Amino acid sequence: MSLKNRKRAFNVLKKRFRSRRVSSLLLEHKINDDLFKKLQTTAAVYISKCLPDNKFITNEKKLLKTLEELESSIPNITPNGMIVPKRHTILEYNLLVSAFSDIIESMNFNDLISSWHIPLNLRIKYGEINQANMKRHHPTEHIHSDSWAGESSESVTVHIPIFGDVPNNHVCFYEPPEEFEEEWLKPRPSYIDGEEIAKKYSKIDFVPRKGRILLADFAGLHASTRLPNAGPRISIDTTFVLKRPGDERKPETIHPWRENERASQETLGSLGSDHLFYFADTNEQFVDSEGGFKHPTNLEVLEIV
Numbered sequence: 001m002s003l004k005n006r007k008r009a010f011n012v013l014k015k016r017f018r019s020r021r022v023s024s025l026l027l028e029h030k031i032n033d034d035l036f037k038k039l040q041t042t043a044a045v046y047i048s049k050c051l052p053d054n055k056f057i058t059n060e061k062k063l064l065k066t067l068e069e070l071e072s073s074i075p076n077i078t079p080n081g082m083i084v085p086k087r088h089t090i091l092e093y094n095l096l097v098s099a100f101s102d103i104i105e106s107m108n109f110n111d112l113i114s115s116w117h118i119p120l121n122l123r124i125k126y127g128e129i130n131q132a133n134m135k136r137h138h139p140t141e142h143i144h145s146d147s148w149a150g151e152s153s154e155s156v157t158v159h160i161p162i163f164g165d166v167p168n169n170h171v172c173f174y175e176p177p178e179e180f181e182e183e184w185l186k187p188r189p190s191y192i193d194g195e196e197i198a199k200k201y202s203k204i205d206f207v208p209r210k211g212r213i214l215l216a217d218f219a220g221l222h223a224s225t226r227l228p229n230a231g232p233r234i235s236i237d238t239t240f241v242l243k244r245p246g247d248e249r250k251p252e253t254i255h256p257w258r259e260n261e262r263a264s265q266e267t268l269g270s271l272g273s274d275h276l277f278y279f280a281d282t283n284e285q286f287v288d289s290e291g292g293f294k295h296p297t298n299l300e301v302l303e304i305v
């Protein structure tokens with residue numbers, strides 16, 4: 001797909017909700033205050049459920065301090081900072097996704113969503129880079145497109161900073177050059193393999209903020225970034241395939257999707273009523289993420305009848 005077509009699709013998307021066009025392929029929308037508060041509360045309740053000793057913390061500062069103190073004793077955090085849903089967090093995780101879905105519904109673009117990548121990720125990025133993680137295949141600190149980890153290049157990255165030191169610990173975005181080639185977005189064994197392509201991009205002078213949702217086309221690149229003495233940051237990230245003008249294809253003809261890693265907005269919007277995200281694994285059970293090409297969970301979408 002050409003850059004021109006990608007920009008055209010973003011023009012259509014932009015018309016649906018109030019937003020700032022940070023760059024031609026990056027939109028920033030201020031989330032309704034009540035909806036963002038609900039997202040923060042459900043995130044805190046979900047994280048609390050992952051803490052040892054039945055702790056229950058909804059205060060942002062206390063939560064971050066506790067997460068720093070207990071970093072090594074929370075088993076369901078991956079080296080990339082993903083707080084992985086487990087059997088004992090099913091209810092809390094569904095509430096969190098439901099709060100996320102409410103934000104999407106408020107933006108009036110359901111009909112432009114072909115399908116979501118599920119489960120969406122709640123992530124903590126501590127102030128210090130996890131050096132062991134940098135040796136893995138897909139550390140989010142390397143400049144990358146999520147398509148390099150195997151997702152459809154026709155997708156859009158969605159990112160919401162929720163808690164923490166976002167000014168010093170955030171995601172940076174990069175704009176493609178005019179000579180962009182679709183071939184640049186093919187999957188790569190590791191993000192570092194895309195280094196030569198990343199050099200062609202220019203960094204966008206932009207710092208994300210809490211309470212704002214960002215939508216970034218996959219032709220752009222991004223990377224987790226920390227400034228010196230940064231504190232931790234908690235955010236949500238996921239992706240969806242954007243329907244392009246004149247494209248009537250079904251999701252499954254776009255990409256060979258991994259089973260159980262796609263859902264419609266309808267499904268996201270019906271969690272708790274018609275559907276439930278179910279995770280069978282306990283904290284003692286880990287999933288092989290197949291070199292970073294599979295989500296580190298075993299998700300089952302249950303239909304409630």
Ligand SMILES: [Fe+2]
Binds near residue numbers: 144146222
């Ligand atoms: Fe990413």
